[in-house]
Amino acid sequence: MEMYLCFDVGGTNLKSAIITNEGTIIIKRSVSTQTEKGVTGVIHQFQEIRDVLCRKLAIDAKEIHAVSVGIPGFVEMEKGFVTRAINLGWENVSIADMVTDALDYPVFIINDANAAALGEMWKGAGNGHEQMVCLTLGTGVGGGVIANGHIINGTHGLAGEIGHSCVRMKGGRPCNCGKKGCLETEASASAIGYYGEQAARNGQSTILAKKWQETGEITSKDVAEAASQGDSAAQKVLDTAAYYLGLALANMYTITAPSRIVIGGGAAAAGDLLFAPVRKWFDYFVFADVKGTDLIVPAALGNDAGIIGLAKLADMKYTSSSMSNL
Amino acid sequence: MEMYLCFDVGGTNLKSAIITNEGTIIIKRSVSTQTEKGVTGVIHQFQEIRDVLCRKLAIDAKEIHAVSVGIPGFVEMEKGFVTRAINLGWENVSIADMVTDALDYPVFIINDANAAALGEMWKGAGNGHEQMVCLTLGTGVGGGVIANGHIINGTHGLAGEIGHSCVRMKGGRPCNCGKKGCLETEASASAIGYYGEQAARNGQSTILAKKWQETGEITSKDVAEAASQGDSAAQKVLDTAAYYLGLALANMYTITAPSRIVIGGGAAAAGDLLFAPVRKWFDYFVFADVKGTDLIVPAALGNDAGIIGLAKLADMKYTSSSMSNL
Numbered sequence: 001m002e003m004y005l006c007f008d009v010g011g012t013n014l015k016s017a018i019i020t021n022e023g024t025i026i027i028k029r030s031v032s033t034q035t036e037k038g039v040t041g042v043i044h045q046f047q048e049i050r051d052v053l054c055r056k057l058a059i060d061a062k063e064i065h066a067v068s069v070g071i072p073g074f075v076e077m078e079k080g081f082v083t084r085a086i087n088l089g090w091e092n093v094s095i096a097d098m099v100t101d102a103l104d105y106p107v108f109i110i111n112d113a114n115a116a117a118l119g120e121m122w123k124g125a126g127n128g129h130e131q132m133v134c135l136t137l138g139t140g141v142g143g144g145v146i147a148n149g150h151i152i153n154g155t156h157g158l159a160g161e162i163g164h165s166c167v168r169m170k171g172g173r174p175c176n177c178g179k180k181g182c183l184e185t186e187a188s189a190s191a192i193g194y195y196g197e198q199a200a201r202n203g204q205s206t207i208l209a210k211k212w213q214e215t216g217e218i219t220s221k222d223v224a225e226a227a228s229q230g231d232s233a234a235q236k237v238l239d240t241a242a243y244y245l246g247l248a249l250a251n252m253y254t255i256t257a258p259s260r261i262v263i264g265g266g267a268a269a270a271g272d273l274l275f276a277p278v279r280k281w282f283d284y285f286v287f288a289d290v291k292g293t294d295l296i297v298p299a300a301l302g303n304d305a306g307i308i309g310l311a312k313l314a315d316m317k318y319t320s321s322s323m324s325n326l
Numbered sequence: 327m328e329m330y331l332c333f334d335v336g337g338t339n340l341k342s343a344i345i346t347n348e349g350t351i352i353i354k355r356s357v358s359t360q361t362e363k364g365v366t367g368v369i370h371q372f373q374e375i376r377d378v379l380c381r382k383l384a385i386d387a388k389e390i391h392a393v394s395v396g397i398p399g400f401v402e403m404e405k406g407f408v409t410r411a412i413n414l415g416w417e418n419v420s421i422a423d424m425v426t427d428a429l430d431y432p433v434f435i436i437n438d439a440n441a442a443a444l445g446e447m448w449k450g451a452g453n454g455h456e457q458m459v460c461l462t463l464g465t466g467v468g469g470g471v472i473a474n475g476h477i478i479n480g481t482h483g484l485a486g487e488i489g490h491s492c493v494r495m496k497g498g499r500p501c502n503c504g505k506k507g508c509l510e511t512e513a514s515a516s517a518i519g520y521y522g523e524q525a526a527r528n529g530q531s532t533i534l535a536k537k538w539q540e541t542g543e544i545t546s547k548d549v550a551e552a553a554s555q556g557d558s559a560a561q562k563v564l565d566t567a568a569y570y571l572g573l574a575l576a577n578m579y580t581i582t583a584p585s586r587i588v589i590g591g592g593a594a595a596a597g598d599l600l601f602a603p604v605r606k607w608f609d610y611f612v613f614a615d616v617k618g619t620d621l622i623v624p625a626a627l628g629n630d631a632g633i634i635g636l637a638k639l640a641d642m643k644y645t646s647s648s649m650s651n652l
Contacts, residue, residue, distance in 0.1 A: 290484065
C-alpha cells in the first residue's frame with residue numbers, strides 16, 4: 001500500500017490528508033492558509049502538517065511515498081510550476097521543486113478544479129468515465145477536462161478554464177479575468193446569488209425580498225429555496241444560469257465529447273431545480289447526434305473531491321515514475 | 327524505412343498515396359469515389375489502387391507496412407468503427423476490420439479533418455506544437471483537436487466537431503446537423519459565399535452584384551477578391567465570419583489551451599483579409615491572459631494535409647503496436 005500526503009491549498013483554508021493508493025482517507029486536517037507569509041510560509045505549514053499527521057498516525061515520515069498539491073490558479077503540471085494563483089498572491093513559482101527541497105518527496109502539482117475532476121473520475125460521479133468534464137460552481141466556475149483518463153493541462157496550464165468561456169456576447173457583467181460575459185459571471189454560485197439579489201431589489205420576488213431584508217444578502221441557496229417554493233423570479237434566475245451552462249457545455253462537447261459531465265460546488269446543491277434546466281438547454285444547443293443522452297450529473301464527493309483527486313494524481317505519477325525506473 | 331498506403335475518402339474524390347515514415351509522398355493518385363457501390367465498392371477501389379501504385383513503383387504489396395484511411399464522418403479510432411459518414415452513406419461500419427480482411431495490412435482509421443490536423447502538426451503550420459487545433463473552412467467547418475500530440479477522439483468519435491458549436495443563439499440559419507446557428511453556417515467557405523450572395527442580391531455590393539449576374543453564384547473567393555478591392559459589404563461579410571470564428575476559437579481555448587491554431591480550407595485563401603479580423607475577435611473574446619499572442623496561423627500543406635496526416639497516424643500506431651510486440 002502506498003500513502004500520499006495531499007495538500008489542497010485554498011485562499012482561505014489549507015486542507016490536507018494522507019490517502020492510500022486505493023483512495024481511502026486515513027486522516028485529514030484543515031487549517032487557515034497563511035497566505036500573508038508567502039510561498040515559503042505555506043511550505044512551512046506543509047512541514048508542520050506533515051509532522052502532526054505522522055505523529056497522530058504513529059508513522060514515520062518516510063512511509064509517505066509522494067506529495068500532491070492542489071493550487072487555485074494556472075499550473076504547469078509537468079514543470080511543477082505555478083504561472084499565477086491570484087488568491088494566494090503567487091506568480092511564477094517553481095513550487096514542486098521548493099516543496100521537494102523542504103520535505104524530500106516526489107511532488108506533483110495540479111490546479112484545484114482539475115484535482116476535483118480527477119477525484120470525481122476516480123471515486124465519484126465520473127467513475128469509469130475516461131472522457132469527462134467537471135465544473136465546480138462556487139465563487140467562480142472551476143473546470144477540469146479529462147481525455148483518456150488524463151487532465152488536459154494546455155499551454156501555460158490554461159486549459160479547463162471553461163468558467164471564462166464567453167456566453168454573453170453583449171451586456172455581460174465584468175469578470176475578474178478582465179473580460180465581460182464569462183460563464184463565471186452568469187452561472188457561478190455567486191452569480192446566482194447576485195441575480196437573486198437583483199430580483200429581491202426589483203421587487204420581482206417577495207420571498208427573496210424578505211430574505212434580503214432579514215440578512216442583507218442573497219445566496220444561491222436562498223435562490224434555490226425560493227425556487228423550490230414556486231417563486232417564479234427565483235426559478236427564472238436558475239433557468240437563466242442553466243441557459244448559459246447548457247450553452248457553454250454544449251459548445252465544450254464539440255471539442256472533447258465527454259461521456260460524463262459532472263457539476264459540483266455550492267450551486268449544484270439546488271439539485272434538479274438547476275440540473276433539469278441545464279439538461280434542457282444542453283439538449284437545445286448541442287448538435288443533434290448527442291440529444292437524449294444522460295450525460296450531466298451532480299458531483300458525488302462534495303468537499304473531498306479535491307484531496308481524493310490529489311491522491312489519484314500522486315498515484316498516477318508515482319506509479320509511472322516507478323515504472324520508468326524499472 | 328516504412329511505407330504506408332493512405333486513403334483519404336471524400337464524398338467526391340478518393341485520394342491515395344504511398345508515404346514514408348518520414349512524411350515523403352512517394353506517389354499519389356486521385357480517382358472518383360464510387361460511393362454508389364457502398365462500403366465494399368470503396369474497399370474494392372482500395373485494392374485496385376494498391377495494385378496500381380505498387381506496379382508503378384515496382385514494389386511488392388508486402389513492402390507496405392500499414393494502411394491508413396481518412397473518413398468524412400464520426401470515427402471511433404480505437405475500434406476502427408465508423409458511426410456515421412453522411413456523404414458516403416455509411417452507418418455503423420467496422421471499416422478497419424473489413425479493409426484488413428480485404429488487403430491484409432494493419433489498418434488505422436481517422437476522421438478526415440482530424441487527419442488534416444495531424445498532417446499540419448507533423449509537417450505543416452503546427453510543426454512542433456503538441457497542443458494544437460486545426461479548422462478547415464470548406465463546404466462545412468471541419469475540426470481536429472490535438473492534446474499531447476494525440477487526436478482527441480471523444481465519445482462515439484464526436485470530438486473536434488467545432489463546426490457545430492453554437493455561435494448564434496438566435497436567428498442562425500439551419501445547419502445540416504439539425505441545429506441552427508452553428509459555426510459552420512456562419513463561417514464556412516459556403517457560408518461566406520452565401521452571405522456574399524445576399525450582399526449581391528440586396529444591392530449592398532456592386533462588385534459582388536456584377537459577379538453574381540455573370541456567374542449566377544458567389545463563392546468565398548469572390549468575396550475575398552471584392553474585399554481586397556475595398557468593397558465594404560464584402561469586408562463586412564468576412565468580418566462577420568471572423569467574429570464567429572474568433573468567438574468559437576476563444577471559447578475552444580478555455581477547454582484545451584493550444585499553443586497553435588491552424589486554419590485551412592478554401593476560405594483561408596482570403597489570407598489576412600480573414601486572418602486579421604479573426605485574430606482581432608479572438609483577442610476580444612479570449613480571457614485576458616492569452617491576449618497578444620500569435621496563435622492563429624494559416625495552414626501550410628493545402629490539399630496534402632489529409633494524406634500526410636494519415637501517414638502520421640499510421641506511423642504512430644504502427645510504431646506503438648510494433649513496440650508492444652517486443
